[in-house]
Amino acid sequence: MKNGDFEPRIVGILCNWCSYAGADLAGISRIKYPANIRIIRVMCSGRVEPTFVLKAFAEGADGVLVSGCHPGDCHYGEGNYKAYARKVLIEKLLHQFGIEKERFKLTWVSANEGERFAQIVSEMVSEIKEIGPYRPPRERMRELQPGAGTPPAPGWLAEEELETAVAGGAVAGE
């Protein structure tokens, strides 16, 4: 793929008690990792609404990382379990919006896992480099069918249909 120069932009939404502190520890330990992630702090991963994730993609993020405390370690008892339950919903929504679910990640990083945080970011950056830049399905559709008028709203396009369209378009373009 032509992703050589592509530098993905990732929004990280981290819980205050574990993952944000873990990211702080990566800094204190001077562990270097790619600058592609921009971190936002919430008190608990349980605060993360699906809207936050969708907003990040709408603003042009190529990936979203949500990270909380390890199961059993949540500062608020079980907020991270709520985040985990919501992950299913978020992945479903992403699917409906035609966004690859690999662009979204939910991880657990404790306050003493600076190294692990750096590693998660590094891995996510290279994975998203593989997938390529995020482009809204609408944009992709337009490229496939030049002059075909306004394509259907991407929200109603199932991923399978999109894949078919993309595959068909690629053949047509050659």
Next chain:
Amino acid sequence: MPDVRIGVYVCHCGSNIADKVDCAGVAEFAGGLPKVTIARDYQYMCADPGQDLIRKDIKDHKLNRVVVASCSPRMHEPTFRKTLESAGLNAYFFEMANIREHVSWVTEGREQATEKAKALVAAAVARVFYHEPLYERFADMNKRTLVVGGGIAGIEAALKIAASGNQVVIVEKEPSIGGNMAKLDKTFPTLDCSACILTPKMVAAAQDENITLYTYAEVEKVEGYVGNFQVTIRKKARSVDMDKCTGCGICYNKCPAKVPNEFDEGLGMRKAIYVPFPQAVPNKPVIDRQNCTYFQKGKCGVCSKVCPTGAVDYAQEDQLVTEDFGAIIVSTGFETLDPTLGPQWGYGRYDNVITALQFERLVNASGPTQGKVVLKDGTVPKRVAVLHCVGSRDLNFREYCSRFCCMSSLKLAHLAKEKTGGEVYSFYIDMRAFGKGYEEFYNRVMEEGIHFIRGKGTEVIQRAGELFVRTEDTLLGKYREVPVDLVVLNVATVPRADAEKVAQTFGIQRSPDGFFLEAHVKLEPLKTATDGVFIAGGCQGPKDIPDSVSQGAGAAAEALSLIEAGKVKISPVVASVDEARCGGCKACLALCPYGAVDFDDEKKVAVVNEAVCKGCGTCAASCASGAMGVRHFTDEQILAQIGEVLAV
């Protein structure tokens, strides 16, 4: 809304940030962001001149929002909030961009670091625009403290608090206070008798007019929050009227039902109506209904017949009482690893393999053998093996070091030598004599002629009726089988079997080893995730007596500092309901881990109890109508931040 005027300050942190980030460039960029009145970069924002700069600008430029781009908010957010307050601005009109821990310290290239710093500053500026003034509030502090667990840590905590003139209630699950320490014979390194130093404290606790003892009782439920806990305590039916009983002891002398005595680690027998040990506090018996002939078969009734005061009361029932407390100290102690989990240790398979606590009971003058160390057949052993680290420092059982067992093993070796005059072998991996006077004690025991074998006692076998301890003697570089008569296993210290239930009841977290988790491993050893709930002693991790006593006293200081303040500060970062939008679906009620959301049946809307709410925001994230929000983490604020963090 008055015109928003934002000041942005980019900190160099000496060279910590400036080495990787073009701070002047970031300030210049910030100066061009909407609503930013002034943007500067400066050497050290947290130092007095840096803070003065902010104060002066607030005055001169009429700033009403401030962004500082420097270190982690976990570090200096409180500092700058105070700066704003001192300049007459609400502390919550402040936002921090973390360009040190999250940028300069983790990024290779200067260009990428500068760009990332700009993005974080833009996001902070966008967020602070939506900030609202918030005010800390105060709730009254109940001055009574609950101590759960009457071992040495709990007793110490209770005595300290009582000495200040404040009320304490000790809830102890067993019929007597005293805990694990009451079972010990001597204590290292001074070899003073455990009971001699413990029982005066037990008696002092019982006699103190500020201390109420609930023995044979357990905490069922904890509601409320720091300063105002409502605790439901189950006072188990003792079957003996405590007011009438004089503790004369006729009942347990006459009782015909005999059962193994837990206090003697199953070595001796007790009756069905019993006091666990002679120095018990309170020294009044309890009927073990499972083993009582009257309760099991409906006949007998001897104790009732012989009681001179008519104190035996078979009809007594469990009592539930609810009391109010301001602070709670959890000091529920520890247990030891079940030695049958490692069949290689021979426990339960061979007669003369016992645990360290059983050995303590053997050497104790009030124990089942009146202090004589004897084998099952009644003879005195000529060779005794003491095994350190049984199940400790062992990935198959417990990874951690049980901390006090080197010293207790040394003490047991000394006592074995003293009591039997035979050969004593100590099998150890490393000798950890870490405390005051401990190394000296180790030297003393070595001089007594104990055989120290540097090698873990990995297996106990029996051949032709003789016990052998197998080890790899790492000093000789040889495998050895040492023939002995008695094996003492110093088994690992483990969390109590009910630790999970207790943790849930009090809102305490647990570390991977299963012990209760402190708020900070180094700096907050006594606090927990729940404000007003403190931990002390062996429930937090293996601890010797001096450490448990120190923690008990420390926990008392924590509780007293709350009590003396008289008020508890309540963070304004809590959930709030927009009643007009609330659909009354009650989803948030079930999600709240603290039960902080109630339902107003008249208005049909959710209501947040701000004193209980901790501000995690799980409710807000799940609210279908967007009625539930969290102050200082509102949707507007977070969405603005997400939008701008990608703008650069």
